[in-house]
Amino acid sequence: MKAKKAKVKPEAVNAALAAKKGPVSQFVAHNYRHFNAAALMDAAKGYEAHLKAGGKMLVTIAGAMSTAELGISLAEMIRQDKIHAIVCTGANLEEDIFNLVAHDYYERVPHYRHLTSEDEQALLERHMNRVTDTCIPEMEAMRRIEAAVLEEWVAADKAGERYFPHEFMYKVLRSGKLKKSYQIDPKHSWMLAACEKNLPIIVPGWEDATLGNMFAGHVISGDVKNVHTVRTGIEYMMWLAEWYTKTAKTLRNGEGSIGFFQIGGGIAGDFPICVVPMLHQDLQRTNVPLWGYFCQISDSTTSYGSYSGAVPNEKITWGKLGSKTPKYIVESDATIVAPLVFAWVLGQ
Incomplete structure (x- = not known):
């Protein structure tokens, strides 16, 4: 009787793939073999395979990943063309720039679980806005950026021009008015990397972010006359519909597709993934392909x-994904998982 050929073990396959990569990737390939660790490994390999097949990747960012300094790895992904569009909350759009100009004033509170209500009040009185274990300084970060972007809002308002939230942030960065205030290595700012590439950014629900609140305040006070000076929601969806349709057509020989890499959940993930069923069901563009890859990193449990x-x-x-779409879910902390996936894709 003919002996069965032994199957190649997954760890051997991963080791072979990592052999030409750097030490981080080799560590992941050697150690990440089961459960969420294996899911991370599979998702990273799938991301890489998607790009090699000629695909594009849209990345969505929820939570407070900019304050978690995801830019350290995300910016390099942008620079190396491993990301082709970003959808993020207004908080992530602005908090990368807050960190860029006020990093030295941030305070870490490692014992945040033990803070009393009085401790929290004391932080408020010092204008320190807490995000888990990190406090964002209002005056050095938020108000400094408010002053810079208000100039752009007012100028556009007077000129009768309208721009998306991310376009206003690009204007601020390109003006150079913040450059002397940088407090981190600029290569660690994903917004600077995106600005240099003129990367498409979609920011659904921008109104609930700090700068969105500030814009509302300036409209109420009369500093900005036209509330429509900042383009938002529905226009973003319309723009995304055209970007998706045109991008899908440009992918070589019809082989590549557009992938979806979701960090966290919420509006950052739900808003853009809906563009495909909208194109199919509402616009009858049935020749537009489904998302060709999907991965979600989240610690939210199914309920x-x-x-x-x-x-x-x-x-x-x-109608968002197909039955054969490669799908991955890593149920873990995105601040840990995303940089490791990016390291694999970057060959680090």
Whole structure:
């Protein structure tokens, strides 16, 4: 009887793939073999394979990943053309720039779980806005950026011009008015990297971010006359629909597709993934392909009605993903997982 050929073990395959990469990738390949660790490994290999097949990748960013300084790895992904569009919350758009100009004034509170209400009040009185274990200084970060972007809002308002939130931030960065205030290595700012590439950024629900609140205040006070000076929501979806349609057509020989790499959940993830069923069902553009890759990193558990914790297969029923779309979910902390996936894709 003929002996069965032994199957090549996954760890051997991963070791071979990592052999030409750097030490971080080799460490991941050697150690990450089961459970969420294996899911991370599979998602990273899938990301790389998607790009090698000629695909593009849209990355969505929820939570407070900019304050977590994801820019250290994300900026290099942008510079090396491993990311072709970003969808993020207004908080992530602005907090990367807050960190860029006020990093030295941030305070870490490692014992945040033990803070009393009085401790929190004391932080408020010092104008220190806490995000888990990190406090953002209002005066050095938020108000400094408010002053810079207000000039752009007012100038556009007077000229009768309208721009998206990310376009206003690009204007601020390109003006050079903040350059003397940089407090981190500029290569660690993902917004600077995106600005240099003129990367498409979509910011759904910008109104609930700090700068969105400030813009509302300046409209109420009369500093900005036209509330439509900043373009938002529906116009972003319309822009995304055209970007998706045109990008899908340009992919070589019809082989590549557009992938979806989701960090966290919420509006940053739900808003852009809906563009495909909208194109198919509402615009009848049935020749537009589905998303060709999907990965979500989230510590949200599946529960009744949860979107952030919904498994990828649920998206099939909404016309967002296909039954054969490569799908990955890593149920873990994105601040740990995303930099490791990026390191693999970058060959580090």
